Amino acid sequence: MSQGLPSSLEDMLTGLNEKQREAVTAAPGPILVWAGPGSGKTRVLTYRVAYLIAAHDVPPWRILAVTFTNKAAREMRERLENLLGVKASGLTVGTFHAFCARMLRQEPAYHPFTERFVIADAEDQRRLVKQAMEDLRISDTFYPVRQVHAAISRAKNAGQWPDDFPENDLRNRTIKQVYRRYQELLLASRALDFDDLLLWAVRLLEEHPGLRRKYSERYQHILVDEFQDTNALQYHLVKLLAQEHRNIFVVGDMDQSIYRWRGADYRNLERFQRDFPEARIIPLEENYRSTQYILDAAMGVIRPLHKKPKRLYTRRGQGRKVVVKRVRDTYQEATFVVETILEMVRTGQAQLGDFAIMYRTNAQSRVMEDRFLEYRIPYRLVGAQRFYGRREVKDLLAYLRLLYNPADESSLLRIINVPPRGIGMKTLAALRTQAQRMGLSAGELLLDLAAHPETYASTFNRRVFNVLKHFADQLASWQAAMTRLSPLDLLDRILHDIEYKTFLRETSRHPEEAETRWENVMELRRLVAEYPPSALEQFLEDVALMSDQDTLEEGDAPTLLTLHAAKGLEFPVVFIVGLVEGLLPHARSTEDIEALDEERRLFYVGITRAKDRLFLVVPETRWSFGTYEPLNPSRFLKDLPPEAVSGDLEKLFPHLKKKKKRRRAAAKGASSTSPGESTRPAPRYREGMRVRHARWGLGTVVSVEEAGGDQILMVAFDTGTTKPLLASMAPLEIVG
DNA sequence: GCGTGGGAGACATGT
DNA sequence: TCTCCCACGC
Numbered sequence: 005m006s007q008g009l010p011s012s013l014e015d016m017l018t019g020l021n022e023k024q025r026e027a028v029t030a031a032p033g034p035i036l037v038w039a040g041p042g043s044g045k046t047r048v049l050t051y052r053v054a055y056l057i058a059a060h061d062v063p064p065w066r067i068l069a070v071t072f073t074n075k076a077a078r079e080m081r082e083r084l085e086n087l088l089g090v091k092a093s094g095l096t097v098g099t100f101h102a103f104c105a106r107m108l109r110q111e112p113a114y115h116p117f118t119e120r121f122v123i124a125d126a127e128d129q130r131r132l133v134k135q136a137m138e139d140l141r142i143s144d145t146f147y148p149v150r151q152v153h154a155a156i157s158r159a160k161n162a163g164q165w166p167d168d169f170p171e172n173d174l175r176n177r178t179i180k181q182v183y184r185r186y187q188e189l190l191l192a193s194r195a196l197d198f199d200d201l202l203l204w205a206v207r208l209l210e211e212h213p214g215l216r217r218k219y220s221e222r223y224q225h226i227l228v229d230e231f232q233d234t235n236a237l238q239y240h241l242v243k244l245l246a247q248e249h250r251n252i253f254v255v256g257d258m259d260q261s262i263y264r265w266r267g268a269d270y271r272n273l274e275r276f277q278r279d280f281p282e283a284r285i286i287p288l289e290e291n292y293r294s295t296q297y298i299l300d301a302a303m304g305v306i307r308p309l310h311k312k313p314k315r316l317y318t319r320r321g322q323g324r325k326v327v328v329k330r331v332r333d334t335y336q337e338a339t340f341v342v343e344t345i346l347e348m349v350r351t352g353q354a355q356l357g358d359f360a361i362m363y364r365t366n367a368q369s370r371v372m373e374d375r376f377l378e379y380r381i382p383y384r385l386v387g388a389q390r391f392y393g394r395r396e397v398k399d400l401l402a403y404l405r406l407l408y409n410p411a412d413e414s415s416l417l418r419i420i421n422v423p424p425r426g427i428g429m430k431t432l433a434a435l436r437t438q439a440q441r442m443g444l445s446a447g448e449l450l451l452d453l454a455a456h457p458e459t460y461a462s463t464f465n466r467r468v469f470n471v472l473k474h475f476a477d478q479l480a481s482w483q484a485a486m487t488r489l490s491p492l493d494l495l496d497r498i499l500h501d502i503e504y505k506t507f508l509r510e511t512s513r514h515p516e517e518a519e520t521r522w523e524n525v526m527e528l529r530r531l532v533a534e535y536p537p538s539a540l541e542q543f544l545e546d547v548a549l550m551s552d553q554d555t556l557e558e559g560d561a562p563t564l565l566t567l568h569a570a571k572g573l574e575f576p577v578v579f580i581v582g583l584v585e586g587l588l589p590h591a592r593s594t595e596d597i598e599a600l601d602e603e604r605r606l607f608y609v610g611i612t613r614a615k616d617r618l619f620l621v622v623p624e625t626r627w628s629f630g631t632y633e634p635l636n637p638s639r640f641l642k643d644l645p646p647e648a649v650s651g652d653l654e655k656l657f658p659h660l661k662k663k664k665k666r667r668r669a670a671a672k673g674a675s676s677t678s679p680g681e682s683t684r685p686a687p688r689y690r691e692g693m694r695v696r697h698a699r700w701g702l703g704t705v706v707s708v709e710e711a712g713g714d715q716i717l718m719v720a721f722d723t724g725t726t727k728p729l730l731a732s733m734a735p736l737e738i739v740g
Numbered sequence: 741g742c743g744t745g746g747g748a749g750a751c752a753t754g755t
Numbered sequence: 756t757c758t759c760c761c762a763c764g765c
Contacts, residue, residue, distance in 0.1 A: 551755065
C-alpha cells in the first residue's frame with residue numbers, strides 16, 4: 005500500500021509510534037482515536053488526511069476535516085501543502101460553524117435567508133431577544149434577557165425548533181413565544197445566529213434527501229477533531245453525512261471535555277460507538293509533551309473521575325516538580341508571575357514567548373496586564389472579543405455588514421446615527437414604521453429612497469426626509485461602489501465620507517483615547533487589507549466566526565489566556581493563577597456535580613498544556629466589589645500527589661495527610677469535599693424526601709448515593725428536570 | 741435631537 | 756471597576 009508514497013510521507017510514517025501509525029494507516033471505515041493530552045493527535049489527524057490522499061488516491065475535495073478553530077484548520081492546510089504540495093488543494097477544512105455557513109450559502113434555494121445572510125454576533129442576539137420580549141410585552145424583571153437567550157440557545161443546540169420547545173410550565177411557554185419571535189426577527193434581518201448555522205444545515209440535510217446524497221457523496225471521508233466537545237447537532241450532522249460511506253475518523257478525549265455548558269456532550273463518543281459498531285478504537289497513550297511530574301499532577305487531578313487510575317507516561321524524564329505558590333492577593337500573584345518570568349529569562353531557562361498565564365475568567369487578566377505594563381514586558385492577550393468587541397471596530401463592521409445585507413437591522417440601528425446625523429428616536433421611529441408598512445427593512449427602504457426620492461417626499465415631513473435622504477444617498481453610493489472596490493477601499497471610502505477620525509477626536513475624552521481608538525481602526529484596516537476585491541462576504545464571515553485562539557499570533561511574548569482558550573495549545577512554562585474556591589471551581593459550578601467535574605477537567609486541561617514547568621498560584625485574598633475577600637485554596641489542589649509538588653501545598657492543607665485515606669475511598673465527584681470544610685453540616689437525605697432548591701424550586705429525591713461522608717442526590721424537580729446534586733454544596737432544604 | 745452625569749448592575753467559560 | 760441606561764437641560 006505504501007508503495008509510491010511521496011518520500012516526505014514515508015519519512016513521516018517512520019517518525020510515528022506504533023499506535024499513531026496504526027491510526028494513520030488504518031483501512032478506511034469508522035475509526036475512533038482515543039487521544040490523551042500531548043499524544044500527537046494533531047499530527048495523526050494531518051497525516052491521516054495525507055495518507056488518504058497519497059496512499060488511497062482519495063481526491064482531496066472528497067475529504068472534510070472538522071477542526072475546533074480556524075487557526076487549527078489553517079495549520080492543517082499548511083502542513084498538508086508542505087507534505088503533498090498542490091495535491092492538498094480542494095480539501096475542505098474548517099470548523100463546524102464555517103462548514104455549515106458555507107453550505108447554507110451554496111444552497112440558498114433550500115432556506116429563506118438567501119445567500120447574502122449575516123451572522124448575528126452575541127450582542128445582536130441579545131438585542132433581538134430583547135426586542136422579541138418587548139414585542140411580546142414580556143418584562144425582563146422575571147425573564148432576564150441573558151437567561152432567555154441561554155434557554156433558546158440550549159434548545160437549538162439540542163436540535164429543537166420553536167415548535168419542539170417544551171410548554172410544560174409557564175416559564176417554558178413564555179420562552180417558547182420569545183424563541184418564535186426571535187426567529188422571526190432574525191429572518192427579517194436575514195441573519196442567522198451561531199446555533200442557527202448548525203440547526204439549518206442539519207434541517208436541510210434531513211429534509212432533502214437529494215441534498216443529503218449530494219453532500220455525503222461529495223465528502224466520502226470525514227475527520228473530526230476534539231470530538232468530545234461536539235454537541236447534539238454537530239453529531240447529527242456528522243452522522244447524516246457519514247452514514248452512507250462510513251469513512252469517519254474521530255479523535256477525542258473525554259477528560260478534555262470542557263464545553264458541556266455550551267451544549268457539548270461527550271456521550272457522543274458513546275453514541276458514535278453505537279451508531280458505528282464496527283468502529284476500530286485506537287488509543288494513543290504516550291505523552292510527548294510534558295515531563296513526568298507534570299503528568300503525575302495531571303493524573304492526580306483527573307483520578308477521581310475514573311474508576312481505574314488513568315495512566316499518562318512520557319519518556320521525557322521526571323523534570324522539575326510542579327510549584328504550588330501561595331501569595332497574599334491577586335496583586336502579589338501578578339508580581340510572582342512577572343518576576344518568575346524575568347528570572348527565568350535572565351538565567352536563560354526560557355524565552356518570553358515560552359510562557360503562558362492561564363486563568364478561569366477573563367476578568368482576571370486585568371491585574372496581570374497591569375503588572376506586565378508596569379514591568380514593561382510585552383504580552384499577547386488571547387481573546388477575539390478584546391478587539392472585535394471595541395466600539396469603533398463594531399461600528400465600522402456594522403457599516404460593512406449593512407452594505408452587504410441591507411436587511412441587517414442590528415447593524416443599521418447601530419450606525420444610523422454614528423456619527424450623529426440628526427436621526428434620533430423620532431426620525432428612526434418614522435422610518436421603521438414606514439418600512440414596516442411597506443414590508444421592507446429600514447435599510448432597504450433607505451436604498452429605495454435614494455433611488456426614488458420623489459416617492460417619499462410626502463411620506464415623511466421635510467426635516468425627516470432631508471436627514472434620511474442624506475444618509476440614504478451615502479448608503480446608495482457606497483453600495484454602488486461595493487462591487488468594484490476591495491473591502492479595504494470600501495472601508496476607506498466610508499471612513500472618509502463619515503469623517504470618522506474627526507468623530508473619534510470629538511467624542512474622546514483625551515487625545516490618547518482618540519489615538520487608541522484610531523489605532524484600532526488602523527488595525528481593522530490591516531485585517532481587511534488581506535481580502536481581495538469581492539471578498540467582503542468572506543471577511544465578514546471570518547470575523548463573525550473568529551475564535552479566541554484565532555487571534556493568537558506568533559511572537560516573543562508571554563501569552564495571557566483563559567483555560568478554555570488554552571485547549572489544544574502547549575507552552576514550555578505554564579502558570580495557572582487564581583486557584584481558589586469560587587474561581588476554580590467557579591462559584592456557579594459548585595452545586596452541580598457534572599459542572600464540578602467539568603471544572604476539574606478544565607484544570608486538567610490547563611495542567612497538561614505545560615511541557616517543562618508548571619506553576620500553580622493560590623492567592624489568599626482578592627479585591628472584590630470594594631473589599632478584600634478572603635479566599636480558600638481550590639479543592640482540586642488536594643488531589644495533587646505531594647511527591648510531584650514543591651512549594652506551599654502543605655501550608656495550604658495542613659491536615660492533608662490525615663484525610664488522604666478518606667479521599668481515596670470517596671466516589672467520583674465527591675472525592676475532595678472533606679465534610680469539615682463544607683459551609684454547613686449537610687442534612688441526611690433519603691429517597692422520596694421533598695426538597696426545595698434555591699434555583700429549581702420544589703422536587704423529590706429519587707436516589708441517594710453515599711460518597712465519602714457526603715451524599716450524591718438525584719432530584720426530580722417539579723419543573724420536569726432531574727439534576728444530580730451534592731448534598732453538602734447544593735442550596736437545598738428539606739420541606740414538609 | 742443630543743450630550744452629560746449619576747445610579748445601578750455586573751464577572752463564567754465562547755462559536 | 757466598567758458599562759449601560761435613564762433623566763434632564765440646552
